[in-house]
Amino acid sequence: MKFVYLLSPLMLAVLGACATAGPSPELVDARRAYDEARQSSAATYSPDKLLTAKQALERAEASHGDDAGSFEEKSLAYVAQRKSQYATVYGDYEKARRDQATAAQAYRQRQDDLRHKAEKTTADTQRSLAATWDNLSNARKEIASQQSQIQKTKAELDAEKEAREKAEKTSAAALASLAKIAQVKDEQRGIVITLDGSVLFVTGKAELLPIARDKLNEVAKALKEMDDDKLASIEGFTDSRGADDTNMKLSQDRANAVRDYLASQGVKGEKLRAVGRGEASPVASNETPEGRANNRRVEIVIQTSAQAAAGMKR
Amino acid sequence: MVRFISATLLIALIGACGGSSLPPAKVAETQSAISAAAAVGADANPQAALHLKMARDQLKQAQGLVNDGNDDDARLVLERANADAEVALMITRESVASASARKAEADVQQIGTKN
Numbered sequence: 001m002k003f004v005y006l007l008s009p010l011m012l013a014v015l016g017a018c019a020t021a022g023p024s025p026e027l028v029d030a031r032r033a034y035d036e037a038r039q040s041s042a043a044t045y046s047p048d049k050l051l052t053a054k055q056a057l058e059r060a061e062a063s064h065g066d067d068a069g070s071f072e073e074k075s076l077a078y079v080a081q082r083k084s085q086y087a088t089v090y091g092d093y094e095k096a097r098r099d100q101a102t103a104a105q106a107y108r109q110r111q112d113d114l115r116h117k118a119e120k121t122t123a124d125t126q127r128s129l130a131a132t133w134d135n136l137s138n139a140r141k142e143i144a145s146q147q148s149q150i151q152k153t154k155a156e157l158d159a160e161k162e163a164r165e166k167a168e169k170t171s172a173a174a175l176a177s178l179a180k181i182a183q184v185k186d187e188q189r190g191i192v193i194t195l196d197g198s199v200l201f202v203t204g205k206a207e208l209l210p211i212a213r214d215k216l217n218e219v220a221k222a223l224k225e226m227d228d229d230k231l232a233s234i235e236g237f238t239d240s241r242g243a244d245d246t247n248m249k250l251s252q253d254r255a256n257a258v259r260d261y262l263a264s265q266g267v268k269g270e271k272l273r274a275v276g277r278g279e280a281s282p283v284a285s286n287e288t289p290e291g292r293a294n295n296r297r298v299e300i301v302i303q304t305s306a307q308a309a310a311g312m313k314r
Numbered sequence: 315m316v317r318f319i320s321a322t323l324l325i326a327l328i329g330a331c332g333g334s335s336l337p338p339a340k341v342a343e344t345q346s347a348i349s350a351a352a353a354v355g356a357d358a359n360p361q362a363a364l365h366l367k368m369a370r371d372q373l374k375q376a377q378g379l380v381n382d383g384n385d386d387d388a389r390l391v392l393e394r395a396n397a398d399a400e401v402a403l404m405i406t407r408e409s410v411a412s413a414s415a416r417k418a419e420a421d422v423q424q425i426g427t428k429n
Contacts, residue, residue, distance in 0.1 A: 071387055071390065072386075075391065075394055079393050079397045082394075082398060086400050086404055089404045090408075092408050092412065093407055093408035096412040096414070096415040099419065103421070110426060114425070114428060
């Protein structure tokens with residue numbers, strides 16, 4: 001029982017001593033900070049700083065063991081807490097730097113991708129543009145060629161028009177001079193030059209009088225001025241005296257005589273056609289000498305091929 | 315240069331007082347960390363600024379303890395100052411690095427949406 005009484009104050013004393021030897025708030029903070037640091041990115045990114053923190057904590061713990069509650073323990077614990085904090089922040093710092101490097105690498109990669117894409121698009125556009133340009137160039141050449149053709153055609157038309165006008169003028173001049181020696185009329189069947197039969201032939205014959213040659217020379221001159229597409233139909237007529245057959249033959253012979261003479265004067269033979277019409281188509285009465293004289297005639301009809309075709313039907 | 319002269323002067327002053335001195339290398343290291351933290355903008359970061367203030371205050375306190383002839387406590391306080399200075403510097407650096415990383419990641423996000 002005495003032993004118990006002796007023991008109890010001793011235990012209390014020991015317990016009391018243990019109570020004062022508890023860790024300082026600084027040491028508690030240091031331990032917690034170290035635990036946090038171990039859980040942080042410091043373990044991965046700054047193990048050396050973590051080791052430094054651990055060593056600092058061990059110093060503080062040792063000091064606590066040597067002289068619990070001392071200023072040294074508190075100071076070393078304070079330092080240990082800061083070292084753990086430093087290790088944690090350093091881990092965050094390293095992680096941030098690596099994150100930044102990774103992001104920068106991704107950024108560069110993306111930039112490269114975009115640049116390659118843009119370069120491809122540019123190349124495609126340039127090719128497309130070049131193709132369009134070629135098409136445009138070809139179209140321009142085509143237009144230029146067509147314009148050139150139009151110019152040429154226009155020039156040809158102008159030349160043709162000029163030639164035709166000149167020919168018409170010459171033809172008109174020739175006809176005008178013909179009008180002095182013969183009757184010239186513009187009819188539906190063509191331009192009709194009427195030569196008086198009595199001036200051309202001996203009565204009842206198909207031989208040309210000498211004076212007829214002068215007149216026919218003028219006619220030949222006019223016919224040679226004709227356009228190439230014109231034909232000359234030489235038509236012989238008689239009055240109503242005598243037999244029809246005789247008149248028909250005489251008119252044909254006279255038309256032939258005129259045709260032959262004109263051909264001999266250089267008028268192209270293929271453009272000349274001789275037709276005997278006998279006493280048909282009188283232009284005046286056969287009852288009077290004047291009328292009969294007018295009916296005895298040779299008509300030279302200058303006509304187009306269409307007019308000639310229509311004349312053949314008559 | 316000014317910083318170097320200040321640090322040297324401080325070391326000289328601390329060394330001259332009381333016939334005892336703080337470890338010059340530790341003082342220089344602490345002063346250097348304080349200057350570096352201030353240079354990277356610790357004063358503009360509340361948490362870093364707090365540690366920087368503690369570092370400065372404790373450096374002065376250490377000097378005072380030397381003057382009082384309490385060299386042992388002075389060395390301990392100098393260690394505290396040094397630890398705070400290093401934490402202030404690292405908090406500031408980490409803050410800048412994190413901001414840069416966030417910006418870089420945002421840039422990647424942004425460029426990622428382009429065709």
